[in-house]
Amino acid sequence: xxxxxxxxxxxxxxxxxxxxxIIPRRTATTTPTGAILPEPEKTPFGLLGLVCAxxxxxxxxxxxxxxxxxxxxxxxxxxxxDDDDDDD
Numbered sequence: 001x002x003x004x005x006x007x008x009x010x011x012x013x014x015x016x017x018x019x020x021x022i023i024p025r026r027t028a029t030t031t032p033t034g035a036i037l038p039e040p041e042k043t044p045f046g047l048l049g050l051v052c053a054x055x056x057x058x059x060x061x062x063x064x065x066x067x068x069x070x071x072x073x074x075x076x077x078x079x080x081x082d083d084d085d086d087d088d
Contacts, residue, residue, distance in 0.1 A: 072078040
């Protein structure tokens with residue numbers, strides 16, 4: 001009984017989808033009348049912008065990982081063993 005209802009719903013939904021065609025429309029690039037908007041103004045940051053974005057991220061990430069490593073070692077959750085130093 002439930003299977004027949006489910007199949008009817010699936011078939012019915014396919015018929016609805018065939019009759020109602022939705023046309024995708026991006027209103028971010030056009031006006032309501034259909035005219036194309038001008039290209040947005042570009043703000044070039046260049047190499048200086050890249051450095052200003054990457055360097056603070058690296059410094060903050062390094063500080064956080066250093067603090068977490070110190071916390072783990074202080075609480076003896078992770079203590080490197082002496083066997084790991086095989087460089088001798």
